[in-house]
Amino acid sequence: xxxxxxxxxxxxxxxxxxxxxxxxxxxxxxxxxxxxxxxxxxxxxxxxxxxxxxxxxxxxxxxxxxxxxxxxxxxxxxxxxxxxxxxxxxxxxxxxxxxxxxxxxxxxxxxxxxxxxxxxxxxxxxxxxxxxxxxxxxxxxxxxxxxxxxxxxxxxxxxxxxxxxxxxxxxxxxxxxxxxxxxxxxxxxxxxxxxxxxxxxxxxxxxxxxxxxxxxxxxxxxxxxxxxxxxxxxxxxxxxxxxxxxxxxxxxxxxxxxxxxxxxxxxxxxxxxxxxxxxxxxxxxxxxxxxxxxxxxxxxxxxxxxxxxxxxxxxxxxxxxxxxxxxxxxxxxxxxxxxxxxxxxxxxxxxxxxxxxxxxxxxxxxxxxxxxxxxxxxxxxxxxxxxxxxxxxxxxxxxxxxxxxxxxxxxxxxxxxxxxxxxxxxxxx
Numbered sequence: 001x002x003x004x005x006x007x008x009x010x011x012x013x014x015x016x017x018x019x020x021x022x023x024x025x026x027x028x029x030x031x032x033x034x035x036x037x038x039x040x041x042x043x044x045x046x047x048x049x050x051x052x053x054x055x056x057x058x059x060x061x062x063x064x065x066x067x068x069x070x071x072x073x074x075x076x077x078x079x080x081x082x083x084x085x086x087x088x089x090x091x092x093x094x095x096x097x098x099x100x101x102x103x104x105x106x107x108x109x110x111x112x113x114x115x116x117x118x119x120x121x122x123x124x125x126x127x128x129x130x131x132x133x134x135x136x137x138x139x140x141x142x143x144x145x146x147x148x149x150x151x152x153x154x155x156x157x158x159x160x161x162x163x164x165x166x167x168x169x170x171x172x173x174x175x176x177x178x179x180x181x182x183x184x185x186x187x188x189x190x191x192x193x194x195x196x197x198x199x200x201x202x203x204x205x206x207x208x209x210x211x212x213x214x215x216x217x218x219x220x221x222x223x224x225x226x227x228x229x230x231x232x233x234x235x236x237x238x239x240x241x242x243x244x245x246x247x248x249x250x251x252x253x254x255x256x257x258x259x260x261x262x263x264x265x266x267x268x269x270x271x272x273x274x275x276x277x278x279x280x281x282x283x284x285x286x287x288x289x290x291x292x293x294x295x296x297x298x299x300x301x302x303x304x305x306x307x308x309x310x311x312x313x314x315x316x317x318x319x320x321x322x323x324x325x326x327x328x329x330x331x332x333x334x335x336x337x338x339x340x341x342x343x344x345x346x347x348x349x350x351x352x353x354x355x356x357x358x359x360x361x362x363x364x365x366x367x368x369x370x371x372x373x374x375x376x377x378x379x380x381x382x383x384x385x386x387x388x389x390x391x392x393x394x395x396x397x398x399x400x401x402x403x404x405x406x407x408x409x410x411x412x413x414x415x416x417x418x419x420x421x422x423x424x425x426x427x428x429x
Contacts, residue, residue, distance in 0.1 A: 003043035003415035005386060006058075008051045010036040010073040011394035015048060015380040016080050016361055021297055021324035021369035027358040030396070036078065040386030040415035048380055069417060071410065075394045079360065080379050081150025081387030081411065082341055083367035086278050086299050086328035088188075089140045090133050090168045091158045093124025095334045108308055108335060109232065109260065118158070118192040121333050125158035125168065133171045140331070140339065141181050145419050147341040148408040150387035151182040151368070151377055153328075155226060157191030162212050165189050169221040180418040184371045186224040186254060187216050190234055190242055205238050209245040217250045223371075224275070225251040229258075229265040236264050243272055252372060258283040259304075270294040276326065276370040280313045281305060285321075288314075292323040297370040300362075301330035302347035303338050316353035326366040327359060342407065345400040356397055386415035 013036020022029070037054035039047040047054055098116050102108070111117050125133070137154075144152060154172045159165035169185055176183040189208045197204035216222050225246035229239040243253050252275050257265025259279035266287025269277035277283075277291060278299040291298055300313045318325050327344050330336040341363065348354045354362070368378025377385050390410035391398065398407050411419035419425060 001416040003040060003386065004068045005040040005071065005412060005415040005417070006037065006054075006068060007071045007073050007078055007388065007390070007412075008037040008054065010078040011075055012036065012077040012396060013038060013048070013380065014077060014079040014360065014396050016364045017379050017381050018365050019375050019379075019381065021295070021366050021374060022361050023292065023324045024319060024322040027319055027325065027361040027366070028355055030357050030360055038078065038380055038388065040412070043386055043414035045380060045382050045384050045386050048382060071390065071417070073390055076409065077391045077394060077396050077398075078380075079148075079389045079391070079396060080364040081377070081389055081413070082148045082363050083371065083378055084144060084149045084152045084328050084331070084339075084341070085276070085326055085367040085370040086301060086330050087152055087339075088155045088157065088330070088332035089152070090137050090154055090156070090171055091121050091125050091333050092128030092133060093121055093333065095120055098334060099337075102308065112192075117334055119195070121158045122160050122164075122192070122194070126161070126164045130167055130171055133168065134174060137171060137175050138179060141175065141179050144339045145181055145411055146408065146421075146425065147339060147406055148389040148411055149181060149339075149341065150411065150413050151184065151371070151373070153184045153186055153224075153371055155186040155188040155191075156222070157188030157226075160189065160192060160194040162215075165212055166215065166221065169216060173221055180413045184224070184373070185222045186226050187213065187222040187246075187251065188226040188228075189213075190227040190239070192228065192233060201234065201238060205234070205242050209242060209249075213246055213249050213251065223252055224254050226254040226256060228256040229263060229268065230256065231261045231263055236268055239265070240268060240272070243274070247272070254278065258287065266291050269296045275372050278328070279304070280318075281310060283313070288318055288321050288323055292321055295324070297324045297326050297366060299326040299328050299367070299370050300348070300352070301328055301336065302352055303340075303344055304330045304336040306347050307336045307338075312347070312352050315348060319354065319358060324366050324369060325354070325358070325362050326370040327362040328367060328370075340404065342399060342402070343404050346403050349400040356400055359400065360396055386412060388412040392421075
C-alpha cells in the first residue's frame with residue numbers, strides 16, 4: 001500500500017473543488033469533469049483533469065510510478081470520500097427496546113426521565129472493557145467505510161465520569177492508528193447530567209473543566225469539546241462556561257444546539273465562533289443569520305429527526321440564508337442507530353428541500369469544514385489527501401435516486417484501494 005493511484009475514464013469526476021466551506025449558492029457548484037482522471041502520489045492528489053489531459057501530462061513529463069494501481073472508472077462517477085462529521089460510534093450495549101417505546105408515542109425526553117436514553121448507554125459503556133469497545137468500534141467503522149466514509153468524527157459522552165470518558169477517547173485514538181478511516185475525536189463529557197450530579201449541574205461543569213479536560217488535552221486525546229446545550233440538560237450559561245474553558249485549554253468547539261427547544265444554541269455558537277453547531281431543528285431565524293455571519297457550519301442530522309419522528313431542520317432556509325450546511329448521520333445507539341449515507345442523502349433531498357448537488361457538497365467539503373479539515377480533505381484538489389469514492393453508476397445523481405441503497409463500488413483512502421464491493425468488501429490492494 002504505497003499510495004500511488006491513477007483513476008481514469010470517470011464519466012463524472014465530481015471534484016467539489018474548494019478549500020473552505022461552501023455557503024449558499026456555492027453549495028450547488030460541484031465542478032464536474034467529464035471523462036475525468038485523478039492522479040494520487042504518496043497518498044496526495046497530484047493531478048486532476050480529463051483523462052486525455054492527464055495521460056498527456058504523464059507522458060510528457062515522463063512521470064512513472066512504482067507499483068501503481070490503476071482504476072478504470074468507465075461509466076462510473078468518482079467523488080471525494082464522504083466525511084461523517086457527527087457520530088457517537090464508541091458505546092456499550094444497545095437500546096432496541098427504546099425504539100419500540102418511541103413507536104408507542106413516548107418522547108425522547110420522556111424516555112430519558114425514566115432512566116432510558118443516554119443514561120442507559122452510560123451504564124453499559126462504563127461496564128464494557130476497552131477491548132469490547134475497540135472491537136465494536138472497528139466493526140462499525142468497517143460498515144461506514146462500505147458506504148464511502150473516509151473520515152469520521154467520534155464523540156465520547158457515554159461515560160460521564162473521568163475513567164469512562166478517558167476510556168472512550170483512548171479507544172478512538174487506538175482505532176485511529178489501525179483503521180483506514182481517519183477519526184477526529186471529540187470530548188462530549190457534557191452529554192447529560194450523571195445521577196450523582198443531579199441538581200448540581202454547575203459543579204459538574206467545573207468537574208469537567210478542572211478534572212477531565214486538562215488530562216484530555218495533556219494526552220492529546222481529543223480535538224474538539226462539545227456540549228448538549230438543551231433545556232433540562234445544560235443551559236446557555238453553563239454551555240458558554242464549559243466551552244470557553246475548553247477553548248482556553250486548547251480544544252476547538254462544537255455544540256449540540258436547539259434540537260428540542262429553541263434555547264439560543266445557534267446564537268451561542270455564533271458568539272463563540274464554534275466550528276459547527278449541530279442538530280438545529282428549532283434554531284431561530286436570528287440564530288441562523290448569526291451563524292452565517294460567523295462562518296459556523298450548520299451540521300444537520302436528518303436521520304435523527306426521521307428516527308424520532310420530529311420536524312426536520314430547515315436546510316433550505318439555512319442555505320438560502322447563506323449558511324454553510326453539512327450533513328452527518330449522528331450514528332448512536334438511541335436516537336439514530338444508522339450509519340447509512342444513502343439514507344441521509346434521501347432524507348435531505350426528499351424532506352429538507354436540499355438539492356442533490358447541495359447534499360453532495362454537504363457530505364464532502366462542508367463536512368470537512370465542520371471538522372476544520374477542508375484544506376486537507378473533502379474535495380478532489382491537488383495537494384489534498386487522496387480519499388475517493390467510485391460509484392456503481394455513471395452519475396452522482398444516482399445516490400438519492402436509488403433510495404436507501406448503497407451505490408458505492410470502491411473506496412480509496414490516501415491513494416490505496418481499501419474497499420471493493422466486487423471483491424467482497426475490504427481489500428489491501
